[in-house]
Amino acid sequence: MAKVIRCQKVNPSSDCQHVIRGANEDEVLQKAAVHAKEHGMEPNAQLLAQVKAFIEDE
Numbered sequence: 001m002a003k004v005i006r007c008q009k010v011n012p013s014s015d016c017q018h019v020i021r022g023a024n025e026d027e028v029l030q031k032a033a034v035h036a037k038e039h040g041m042e043p044n045a046q047l048l049a050q051v052k053a054f055i056e057d058e
């Protein structure tokens, strides 16, 4: 089952409509790390642990 992360749910104040999709948890987290950099955030272990809680099944 594909996994998605909605940027707005992770960071409601960003008002970002970006939806990250991946074939599995690892892929979607990897893409989230790339997207975090676009927001000027450092995708360290702590941030990714928080993001992981927002992974949804598509």
Ligand SMILES: [Zn+2]
Residues within 6 Å of the ligand: 007, 008, 014, 016, 017, 018, 035, 039
């Ligand atoms: Zn975003």
